[in-house]
Amino acid sequence: MTVAVNVDVDVLVIGGGIAGLWTLARLQQAGYKSVLLESRALGAGQTRYAQGIIHGGTKYALTGKLTASSESLADMPSRWRACYEGNGELDLTGSELLSDAHYLWSTTSLTSRISGFFASKVMRARSTELDKKALPAVFQHKDFHGQFYRLDEPVFDVLSVIHALAEPRKQSILMIDPASLAPENSRLAVKSQWGVSYLFHYRKIILIAGEGNENLLALFGCKQPKMQRRPLKMVVMRGGPGCALNDMIYAHCLGASVNPRITITSHRDSQGNIVWYMGGQLAEDGVNKSDAELIGAAKSELNDLIPWLELNGAEWGVLEINRAEIKKPGTTRPDSFSIEVNNNIITAWPTKLALSPALADALLEKLDQANTMFNPDLYLPDWQQPVYADFPWNEEACWKTVSDGDM
Numbered sequence: 046m047t048v049a050v051n052v053d054v055d056v057l058v059i060g061g062g063i064a065g066l067w068t069l070a071r072l073q074q075a076g077y078k079s080v081l082l083e084s085r086a087l088g089a090g091q092t093r094y095a096q097g098i099i100h101g102g103t104k105y106a107l108t109g110k111l112t113a114s115s116e117s118l119a120d121m122p123s124r125w126r127a128c129y130e131g132n133g134e135l136d137l138t139g140s141e142l143l144s145d146a147h148y149l150w151s152t153t154s155l156t157s158r159i160s161g162f163f164a165s166k167v168m169r170a171r172s173t174e175l176d177k178k179a180l181p182a183v184f185q186h187k188d189f190h191g192q193f194y195r196l197d198e199p200v201f202d203v204l205s206v207i208h209a210l211a212e213p214r215k216q217s218i219l220m221i222d223p224a225s226l227a228p229e230n231s232r233l234a235v236k237s238q239w240g241v242s243y244l245f246h247y248r249k250i251i252l253i254a255g256e257g258n259e260n261l262l263a264l265f266g267c268k269q270p271k272m273q274r275r276p277l278k279m280v281v282m283r284g285g286p287g288c289a290l291n292d293m294i295y296a297h298c299l300g301a302s303v304n305p306r307i308t309i310t311s312h313r314d315s316q317g318n319i320v321w322y323m324g325g326q327l328a329e330d331g332v333n334k335s336d337a338e339l340i341g342a343a344k345s346e347l348n349d350l351i352p353w354l355e356l357n358g359a360e361w362g363v364l365e366i367n368r369a370e371i372k373k374p375g376t377t378r379p380d381s382f383s384i385e386v387n388n389n390i391i392t393a394w395p396t397k398l399a400l401s402p403a404l405a406d407a408l409l410e411k412l413d414q415a416n417t418m419f420n421p422d423l424y425l426p427d428w429q430q431p432v433y434a435d436f437p438w439n440e441e442a443c444w445k446t447v448s449d450g451d452m
Protein backbone atom coordinates (compact mmCIF):
# COMPACT_ATOMS: atom_id res chain seq x y z
CA MET A 46 0.00 0.00 0.00
CA THR A 47 1.38 3.44 -0.92
CA VAL A 48 1.59 5.93 1.95
CA ALA A 49 0.19 9.38 1.17
CA VAL A 50 2.25 12.51 1.76
CA ASN A 51 0.38 14.58 4.40
CA VAL A 52 0.26 18.33 3.78
CA ASP A 53 -1.39 20.90 6.11
CA VAL A 54 -2.62 24.10 4.48
CA ASP A 55 -4.79 27.04 5.42
CA VAL A 56 -6.34 27.23 1.98
CA LEU A 57 -6.45 24.71 -0.86
CA VAL A 58 -7.20 26.23 -4.26
CA ILE A 59 -8.54 24.03 -7.09
CA GLY A 60 -8.09 25.39 -10.63
CA GLY A 61 -5.01 26.88 -12.30
CA GLY A 62 -6.59 29.44 -14.63
CA ILE A 63 -6.14 33.18 -14.25
CA ALA A 64 -8.50 33.38 -11.26
CA GLY A 65 -6.94 30.52 -9.26
CA LEU A 66 -3.38 31.71 -9.87
CA TRP A 67 -4.18 35.34 -9.02
CA THR A 68 -5.88 34.14 -5.83
CA LEU A 69 -2.98 31.86 -4.86
CA ALA A 70 -0.55 34.78 -5.21
CA ARG A 71 -2.69 37.08 -3.07
CA LEU A 72 -3.24 34.35 -0.43
CA GLN A 73 0.48 33.68 -0.06
CA GLN A 74 1.21 37.40 0.06
CA ALA A 75 -1.33 37.74 2.90
CA GLY A 76 0.34 34.93 4.87
CA TYR A 77 -1.96 31.98 4.13
CA LYS A 78 -0.25 28.62 3.64
CA SER A 79 -1.80 27.61 0.36
CA VAL A 80 -1.45 25.12 -2.46
CA LEU A 81 -3.08 25.11 -5.91
CA LEU A 82 -4.18 21.93 -7.70
CA GLU A 83 -4.53 21.83 -11.51
CA SER A 84 -5.77 18.83 -13.49
CA ARG A 85 -4.64 19.63 -17.06
CA ALA A 86 -2.15 22.48 -17.62
CA LEU A 87 -1.99 26.01 -16.18
CA GLY A 88 -4.24 28.26 -18.27
CA ALA A 89 -5.81 25.27 -20.10
CA GLY A 90 -9.47 26.29 -19.56
CA GLN A 91 -11.11 29.50 -20.80
CA THR A 92 -8.00 31.52 -19.95
CA ARG A 93 -6.02 30.46 -23.04
CA TYR A 94 -9.02 31.44 -25.21
CA ALA A 95 -9.41 34.91 -23.66
CA GLN A 96 -8.68 37.90 -25.88
CA GLY A 97 -6.74 39.46 -23.01
CA ILE A 98 -8.61 42.77 -22.94
CA ILE A 99 -8.61 44.35 -19.48
CA HIS A 100 -12.01 45.94 -19.82
CA GLY A 101 -12.66 49.13 -17.93
CA GLY A 102 -16.39 48.81 -18.53
CA THR A 103 -16.72 50.94 -21.66
CA LYS A 104 -17.99 48.08 -23.80
CA TYR A 105 -20.66 47.39 -21.20
CA ALA A 106 -21.79 51.02 -21.07
CA LEU A 107 -22.81 51.08 -24.72
CA THR A 108 -26.44 51.59 -23.77
CA GLY A 109 -25.38 55.16 -22.93
CA LYS A 110 -25.73 54.77 -19.17
CA LEU A 111 -23.44 53.02 -16.76
CA THR A 112 -24.43 49.47 -15.94
CA ALA A 113 -23.41 47.39 -12.93
CA SER A 114 -20.94 45.54 -15.22
CA SER A 115 -19.22 48.71 -16.31
CA GLU A 116 -18.93 49.99 -12.74
CA SER A 117 -17.41 46.77 -11.37
CA LEU A 118 -14.71 46.95 -14.07
CA ALA A 119 -13.77 50.61 -13.78
CA ASP A 120 -10.60 50.13 -11.64
CA MET A 121 -9.30 47.05 -13.40
CA PRO A 122 -7.11 48.65 -16.12
CA SER A 123 -5.17 50.73 -13.57
CA ARG A 124 -4.68 47.74 -11.23
CA TRP A 125 -3.37 45.48 -14.01
CA ARG A 126 -1.19 48.25 -15.44
CA ALA A 127 0.36 48.92 -12.01
CA CYS A 128 1.25 45.19 -11.71
CA TYR A 129 2.83 45.29 -15.17
CA GLU A 130 4.84 48.40 -14.28
CA GLY A 131 6.11 46.80 -11.05
CA ASN A 132 4.21 48.93 -8.54
CA GLY A 133 0.98 46.96 -8.16
CA GLU A 134 -0.34 44.33 -5.78
CA LEU A 135 1.40 41.51 -7.73
CA ASP A 136 4.45 41.43 -9.97
CA LEU A 137 3.52 41.11 -13.65
CA THR A 138 6.68 42.79 -14.95
CA GLY A 139 7.57 39.54 -16.73
CA SER A 140 4.30 39.41 -18.68
CA GLU A 141 3.74 40.75 -22.20
CA LEU A 142 1.55 43.75 -22.89
CA LEU A 143 0.21 43.33 -26.43
CA SER A 144 -1.30 46.79 -26.61
CA ASP A 145 -1.48 49.69 -24.18
CA ALA A 146 -5.07 50.34 -25.27
CA HIS A 147 -8.07 48.77 -26.93
CA TYR A 148 -9.94 50.81 -29.56
CA LEU A 149 -13.54 51.27 -30.61
CA TRP A 150 -14.56 52.25 -34.09
CA SER A 151 -17.80 52.94 -35.87
CA THR A 152 -18.67 53.00 -39.53
CA THR A 153 -20.10 56.25 -40.96
CA SER A 154 -23.68 55.03 -40.60
CA LEU A 155 -23.32 54.83 -36.81
CA THR A 156 -21.35 58.01 -36.31
CA SER A 157 -24.08 60.04 -34.64
CA ARG A 158 -24.96 57.31 -32.16
CA ILE A 159 -21.40 56.79 -31.06
CA SER A 160 -20.81 60.56 -30.70
CA GLY A 161 -23.82 60.92 -28.44
CA PHE A 162 -22.61 58.08 -26.30
CA PHE A 163 -19.08 59.40 -25.97
CA ALA A 164 -20.33 62.87 -25.16
CA SER A 165 -21.35 61.54 -21.72
CA LYS A 166 -19.07 62.89 -18.99
CA VAL A 167 -18.15 59.51 -17.53
CA MET A 168 -17.14 58.12 -20.88
CA ARG A 169 -15.04 61.16 -21.73
CA ALA A 170 -12.81 60.25 -18.78
CA ARG A 171 -12.24 56.75 -20.13
CA SER A 172 -11.80 57.35 -23.85
CA THR A 173 -10.26 59.73 -26.38
CA GLU A 174 -11.31 60.35 -29.97
CA LEU A 175 -8.32 59.95 -32.28
CA ASP A 176 -7.17 61.95 -35.28
CA LYS A 177 -6.63 60.02 -38.46
CA LYS A 178 -2.84 60.09 -38.16
CA ALA A 179 -2.99 58.53 -34.67
CA LEU A 180 -5.00 55.53 -35.91
CA PRO A 181 -3.58 52.01 -36.26
CA ALA A 182 -2.06 51.74 -39.75
CA VAL A 183 -4.91 49.69 -41.23
CA PHE A 184 -7.41 52.50 -40.46
CA GLN A 185 -5.28 55.30 -41.94
CA HIS A 186 -6.61 54.26 -45.36
CA LYS A 187 -8.25 57.02 -47.44
CA ASP A 188 -11.54 55.08 -47.52
CA PHE A 189 -11.98 54.98 -43.73
CA HIS A 190 -14.54 57.63 -42.75
CA GLY A 191 -15.80 56.35 -39.39
CA GLN A 192 -14.91 57.47 -35.89
CA PHE A 193 -12.17 55.95 -33.82
CA TYR A 194 -11.76 56.04 -30.05
CA ARG A 195 -8.93 54.92 -27.80
CA LEU A 196 -10.21 53.15 -24.68
CA ASP A 197 -8.06 53.01 -21.57
CA GLU A 198 -8.03 49.18 -21.67
CA PRO A 199 -4.68 47.36 -21.96
CA VAL A 200 -4.49 44.03 -23.79
CA PHE A 201 -2.27 41.30 -22.32
CA ASP A 202 -0.81 38.09 -23.69
CA VAL A 203 -2.74 35.96 -21.21
CA LEU A 204 -0.39 33.01 -21.11
CA SER A 205 2.53 35.30 -20.29
CA VAL A 206 0.46 36.48 -17.31
CA ILE A 207 -0.09 32.84 -16.29
CA HIS A 208 3.69 32.29 -16.35
CA ALA A 209 4.39 35.48 -14.40
CA LEU A 210 1.94 34.44 -11.68
CA ALA A 211 2.87 30.75 -11.49
CA GLU A 212 6.69 30.71 -11.79
CA PRO A 213 7.52 32.43 -8.46
CA ARG A 214 5.24 30.03 -6.60
CA LYS A 215 5.51 26.92 -8.76
CA GLN A 216 6.58 24.75 -5.84
CA SER A 217 3.16 25.17 -4.27
CA ILE A 218 1.36 24.17 -7.49
CA LEU A 219 0.55 20.51 -8.01
CA MET A 220 -0.53 18.88 -11.28
CA ILE A 221 -3.12 16.27 -10.34
CA ASP A 222 -5.13 13.40 -11.79
CA PRO A 223 -8.74 14.69 -11.38
CA ALA A 224 -10.12 11.12 -11.21
CA SER A 225 -8.17 10.59 -7.98
CA LEU A 226 -9.83 13.44 -6.01
CA ALA A 227 -11.48 11.99 -2.87
CA PRO A 228 -12.85 14.51 -0.33
CA GLU A 229 -13.67 13.70 3.29
CA ASN A 230 -14.22 16.24 6.15
CA SER A 231 -11.67 18.98 5.57
CA ARG A 232 -9.31 16.54 3.94
CA LEU A 233 -8.71 15.81 0.29
CA ALA A 234 -6.89 12.76 -1.02
CA VAL A 235 -5.39 13.18 -4.48
CA LYS A 236 -2.76 11.70 -6.77
CA SER A 237 -0.33 13.85 -8.70
CA GLN A 238 -0.05 13.41 -12.48
CA TRP A 239 3.13 11.45 -11.66
CA GLY A 240 1.28 9.00 -9.37
CA VAL A 241 2.37 10.34 -5.94
CA SER A 242 -0.48 10.22 -3.35
CA TYR A 243 -1.16 13.28 -1.18
CA LEU A 244 -3.54 13.91 1.70
CA PHE A 245 -4.28 17.63 2.12
CA HIS A 246 -5.70 18.87 5.44
CA TYR A 247 -7.22 22.29 4.86
CA ARG A 248 -9.14 24.99 6.76
CA LYS A 249 -10.82 26.34 3.61
CA ILE A 250 -11.02 25.08 0.07
CA ILE A 251 -11.64 27.37 -2.91
CA LEU A 252 -13.22 25.79 -6.00
CA ILE A 253 -12.15 28.16 -8.78
CA ALA A 254 -11.94 25.75 -11.69
CA GLY A 255 -14.09 27.49 -14.33
CA GLU A 256 -16.34 24.94 -16.05
CA GLY A 257 -14.78 22.26 -13.81
CA ASN A 258 -16.58 23.76 -10.78
CA GLU A 259 -19.75 21.90 -11.76
CA ASN A 260 -18.17 18.44 -11.24
CA LEU A 261 -16.26 19.60 -8.18
CA LEU A 262 -19.45 20.86 -6.52
CA ALA A 263 -21.07 17.47 -7.13
CA LEU A 264 -17.99 15.68 -5.76
CA PHE A 265 -18.07 17.78 -2.58
CA GLY A 266 -21.85 17.16 -2.24
CA CYS A 267 -22.85 20.84 -2.72
CA LYS A 268 -26.21 21.53 -4.39
CA GLN A 269 -25.45 25.25 -4.72
CA PRO A 270 -24.32 27.32 -6.53
CA LYS A 271 -25.47 26.30 -10.02
CA MET A 272 -23.38 27.09 -13.07
CA GLN A 273 -24.29 28.23 -16.59
CA ARG A 274 -22.36 27.86 -19.84
CA ARG A 275 -22.39 30.38 -22.67
CA PRO A 276 -21.03 28.80 -25.83
CA LEU A 277 -18.97 30.86 -28.28
CA LYS A 278 -17.48 30.12 -31.68
CA MET A 279 -14.48 32.39 -32.22
CA VAL A 280 -12.79 32.87 -35.60
CA VAL A 281 -9.03 32.97 -36.28
CA MET A 282 -7.37 34.24 -39.45
CA ARG A 283 -3.71 34.40 -40.45
CA GLY A 284 -1.74 35.27 -43.55
CA GLY A 285 -1.04 32.48 -45.99
CA PRO A 286 0.67 32.05 -49.32
CA GLY A 287 -0.17 35.21 -51.28
CA CYS A 288 -1.67 37.03 -48.28
CA ALA A 289 0.71 38.91 -46.01
CA LEU A 290 -1.14 39.97 -42.86
CA ASN A 291 1.02 42.72 -41.35
CA ASP A 292 -1.38 44.66 -39.14
CA MET A 293 -1.92 44.07 -35.45
CA ILE A 294 -5.25 45.51 -34.37
CA TYR A 295 -7.06 45.56 -31.04
CA ALA A 296 -10.54 46.97 -31.53
CA HIS A 297 -14.30 46.53 -31.23
CA CYS A 298 -16.51 47.68 -34.06
CA LEU A 299 -19.72 49.15 -32.72
CA GLY A 300 -22.81 47.92 -34.55
CA ALA A 301 -26.47 48.55 -34.05
CA SER A 302 -26.77 46.48 -30.85
CA VAL A 303 -25.20 46.90 -27.41
CA ASN A 304 -22.78 44.07 -28.13
CA PRO A 305 -19.83 44.92 -30.40
CA ARG A 306 -20.39 43.66 -33.93
CA ILE A 307 -16.86 42.24 -33.94
CA THR A 308 -13.97 42.37 -31.46
CA ILE A 309 -10.50 41.79 -32.94
CA THR A 310 -7.25 41.14 -31.09
CA SER A 311 -3.93 40.16 -32.69
CA HIS A 312 -1.46 37.52 -31.57
CA ARG A 313 1.50 35.59 -32.98
CA ASP A 314 1.42 31.86 -33.62
CA SER A 315 4.41 29.62 -32.86
CA GLN A 316 5.80 30.32 -36.37
CA GLY A 317 5.68 34.10 -35.77
CA ASN A 318 2.68 34.70 -38.10
CA ILE A 319 0.17 37.36 -37.06
CA VAL A 320 -3.18 35.82 -36.09
CA TRP A 321 -6.36 37.89 -35.90
CA TYR A 322 -8.66 36.52 -33.21
CA MET A 323 -12.29 37.57 -33.67
CA GLY A 324 -15.21 37.55 -31.25
CA GLY A 325 -18.10 39.83 -30.27
CA GLN A 326 -21.53 39.30 -31.85
CA LEU A 327 -19.86 37.28 -34.62
CA ALA A 328 -18.87 34.58 -32.07
CA GLU A 329 -22.23 34.60 -30.27
CA ASP A 330 -24.14 34.16 -33.53
CA GLY A 331 -21.52 31.67 -34.67
CA VAL A 332 -22.86 28.90 -32.40
CA ASN A 333 -25.84 28.53 -34.73
CA LYS A 334 -23.65 28.29 -37.83
CA SER A 335 -21.53 25.55 -39.37
CA ASP A 336 -17.78 26.30 -39.37
CA ALA A 337 -17.90 27.10 -43.08
CA GLU A 338 -20.89 29.46 -42.63
CA LEU A 339 -19.15 31.20 -39.74
CA ILE A 340 -15.93 31.70 -41.69
CA GLY A 341 -18.07 33.06 -44.55
CA ALA A 342 -19.75 35.48 -42.11
CA ALA A 343 -16.36 36.64 -40.75
CA LYS A 344 -15.06 37.27 -44.28
CA SER A 345 -18.14 39.24 -45.15
CA GLU A 346 -17.89 41.34 -41.92
CA LEU A 347 -14.26 42.20 -42.70
CA ASN A 348 -15.12 42.98 -46.33
CA ASP A 349 -17.87 45.28 -45.14
CA LEU A 350 -15.91 47.00 -42.34
CA ILE A 351 -12.35 47.11 -43.77
CA PRO A 352 -12.95 46.61 -47.53
CA TRP A 353 -9.40 47.62 -48.49
CA LEU A 354 -7.93 44.69 -46.52
CA GLU A 355 -6.56 41.99 -48.85
CA LEU A 356 -7.93 38.65 -47.61
CA ASN A 357 -7.30 36.36 -50.58
CA GLY A 358 -5.09 33.46 -49.54
CA ALA A 359 -5.63 33.95 -45.78
CA GLU A 360 -6.04 30.84 -43.60
CA TRP A 361 -9.12 30.60 -41.40
CA GLY A 362 -10.12 28.60 -38.37
CA VAL A 363 -12.84 28.22 -35.74
CA LEU A 364 -12.42 27.78 -31.97
CA GLU A 365 -15.32 26.53 -29.84
CA ILE A 366 -15.30 27.35 -26.15
CA ASN A 367 -17.83 27.80 -23.34
CA ARG A 368 -17.82 30.68 -20.94
CA ALA A 369 -18.63 29.29 -17.47
CA GLU A 370 -20.20 31.48 -14.79
CA ILE A 371 -22.75 31.42 -11.97
CA LYS A 372 -26.30 30.56 -13.09
CA LYS A 373 -28.60 33.55 -13.56
CA PRO A 374 -32.33 33.51 -14.35
CA GLY A 375 -33.18 33.08 -18.04
CA THR A 376 -30.50 34.33 -20.38
CA THR A 377 -29.17 36.97 -17.97
CA ARG A 378 -25.39 37.31 -17.62
CA PRO A 379 -23.72 38.02 -14.29
CA ASP A 380 -22.56 41.64 -13.92
CA SER A 381 -19.48 40.83 -11.92
CA PHE A 382 -17.55 37.96 -10.32
CA SER A 383 -19.41 35.55 -8.02
CA ILE A 384 -18.59 33.85 -4.74
CA GLU A 385 -20.67 31.38 -2.71
CA VAL A 386 -19.72 29.99 0.68
CA ASN A 387 -20.89 26.57 2.00
CA ASN A 388 -19.19 26.07 5.39
CA ASN A 389 -15.50 25.72 4.53
CA ILE A 390 -16.08 25.32 0.78
CA ILE A 391 -15.96 28.52 -1.29
CA THR A 392 -16.93 28.47 -4.97
CA ALA A 393 -15.94 31.32 -7.28
CA TRP A 394 -16.01 32.45 -10.92
CA PRO A 395 -14.35 35.69 -12.10
CA THR A 396 -16.85 36.06 -15.02
CA LYS A 397 -14.10 38.06 -16.77
CA LEU A 398 -10.36 37.69 -16.75
CA ALA A 399 -10.13 41.42 -16.02
CA LEU A 400 -12.00 40.94 -12.71
CA SER A 401 -9.49 38.50 -11.16
CA PRO A 402 -7.99 41.20 -8.87
CA ALA A 403 -11.44 42.20 -7.54
CA LEU A 404 -12.39 38.54 -7.07
CA ALA A 405 -9.20 37.89 -5.06
CA ASP A 406 -9.98 40.92 -2.80
CA ALA A 407 -13.45 39.54 -2.11
CA LEU A 408 -12.14 36.01 -1.45
CA LEU A 409 -9.61 37.30 1.09
CA GLU A 410 -12.44 39.06 2.92
CA LYS A 411 -14.22 35.71 3.33
CA LEU A 412 -11.27 34.09 5.13
CA ASP A 413 -10.34 34.14 8.80
CA GLN A 414 -7.17 35.95 9.69
CA ALA A 415 -4.02 34.28 8.34
CA ASN A 416 -1.44 32.98 10.79
CA THR A 417 1.42 35.07 9.51
CA MET A 418 3.89 33.20 11.74
CA PHE A 419 4.08 30.54 9.01
CA ASN A 420 6.17 30.87 5.92
CA PRO A 421 3.26 31.11 3.46
CA ASP A 422 5.21 29.71 0.50
CA LEU A 423 4.66 26.04 0.91
CA TYR A 424 7.08 23.75 -0.86
CA LEU A 425 5.44 20.47 -1.69
CA PRO A 426 7.35 17.28 -1.00
CA ASP A 427 7.89 15.13 -4.13
CA TRP A 428 7.10 18.14 -6.22
CA GLN A 429 7.29 18.16 -10.07
CA GLN A 430 7.41 21.08 -12.52
CA PRO A 431 3.99 22.53 -13.48
CA VAL A 432 2.77 22.09 -17.04
CA TYR A 433 1.69 25.17 -19.02
CA ALA A 434 -1.04 25.38 -21.69
CA ASP A 435 -0.45 26.75 -25.19
CA PHE A 436 -2.68 29.04 -27.27
CA PRO A 437 -5.42 27.22 -29.21
CA TRP A 438 -4.27 28.70 -32.56
CA ASN A 439 -1.01 26.78 -32.16
CA GLU A 440 -2.99 23.54 -32.55
CA GLU A 441 -3.07 22.86 -36.28
CA ALA A 442 -6.44 21.11 -35.98
CA CYS A 443 -8.23 24.45 -35.54
CA TRP A 444 -7.17 25.68 -39.01
CA LYS A 445 -9.77 24.58 -41.57
CA THR A 446 -9.48 24.35 -45.27
CA VAL A 447 -12.76 25.83 -46.40
CA SER A 448 -13.34 26.35 -50.09
CA ASP A 449 -15.58 29.21 -51.26
CA GLY A 450 -18.18 26.66 -52.36
CA ASP A 451 -18.72 25.54 -48.71
CA MET A 452 -19.87 28.98 -47.52
Ligand SMILES: Cc1cc2nc3c(=O)[nH]c(=O)nc-3n(C[C@H](O)[C@H](O)[C@H](O)COP(=O)(O)OP(=O)(O)OC[C@H]3O[C@@H](n4cnc5c(N)ncnc54)[C@H](O)[C@@H]3O)c2cc1C
Pocket residue numbers: 059060061062063064065082083084085086087088089090091092093094095096097098099100221223253254255256257258261277279324366367368394395396397398399400
Ligand atom coordinates in the same frame (compact mmCIF):
# COMPACT_ATOMS: atom_id res chain seq x y z
C1 LIG B 1 -13.44 33.41 -26.21
C2 LIG B 1 -13.30 34.12 -24.90
C3 LIG B 1 -12.71 35.37 -24.87
C4 LIG B 1 -12.61 36.05 -23.64
N1 LIG B 1 -12.00 37.26 -23.62
C5 LIG B 1 -11.89 37.93 -22.46
C6 LIG B 1 -11.25 39.20 -22.42
O1 LIG B 1 -10.74 39.70 -23.43
N2 LIG B 1 -11.22 39.86 -21.23
C7 LIG B 1 -11.76 39.33 -20.10
O2 LIG B 1 -11.71 39.99 -19.07
N3 LIG B 1 -12.34 38.09 -20.09
C8 LIG B 1 -12.41 37.40 -21.24
N4 LIG B 1 -12.98 36.15 -21.26
C9 LIG B 1 -13.43 35.55 -20.00
C10 LIG B 1 -12.21 34.87 -19.31
O3 LIG B 1 -11.53 34.07 -20.23
C11 LIG B 1 -12.67 34.02 -18.14
O4 LIG B 1 -13.51 34.77 -17.29
C12 LIG B 1 -11.46 33.56 -17.31
O5 LIG B 1 -10.42 33.06 -18.12
C13 LIG B 1 -11.91 32.47 -16.37
O6 LIG B 1 -10.80 32.09 -15.61
P1 LIG B 1 -10.87 30.91 -14.55
O7 LIG B 1 -9.53 30.83 -13.94
O8 LIG B 1 -12.05 31.10 -13.66
O9 LIG B 1 -11.27 29.62 -15.39
P2 LIG B 1 -10.45 28.75 -16.44
O10 LIG B 1 -9.52 29.57 -17.24
O11 LIG B 1 -11.46 27.95 -17.18
O12 LIG B 1 -9.54 27.83 -15.53
C14 LIG B 1 -10.05 26.77 -14.78
C15 LIG B 1 -8.90 25.80 -14.54
O13 LIG B 1 -9.36 24.79 -13.65
C16 LIG B 1 -8.86 23.54 -14.10
N5 LIG B 1 -9.72 22.48 -13.58
C17 LIG B 1 -10.97 22.15 -14.00
N6 LIG B 1 -11.44 21.11 -13.26
C18 LIG B 1 -10.46 20.79 -12.36
C19 LIG B 1 -10.34 19.81 -11.34
N7 LIG B 1 -11.32 18.93 -11.08
N8 LIG B 1 -9.20 19.76 -10.63
C20 LIG B 1 -8.18 20.64 -10.86
N9 LIG B 1 -8.24 21.58 -11.82
C21 LIG B 1 -9.37 21.67 -12.56
C22 LIG B 1 -8.89 23.65 -15.62
O14 LIG B 1 -8.03 22.71 -16.24
C23 LIG B 1 -8.44 25.09 -15.83
O15 LIG B 1 -7.04 25.23 -15.95
C24 LIG B 1 -13.08 35.45 -22.47
C25 LIG B 1 -13.66 34.18 -22.51
C26 LIG B 1 -13.76 33.51 -23.70
C27 LIG B 1 -14.34 32.14 -23.71
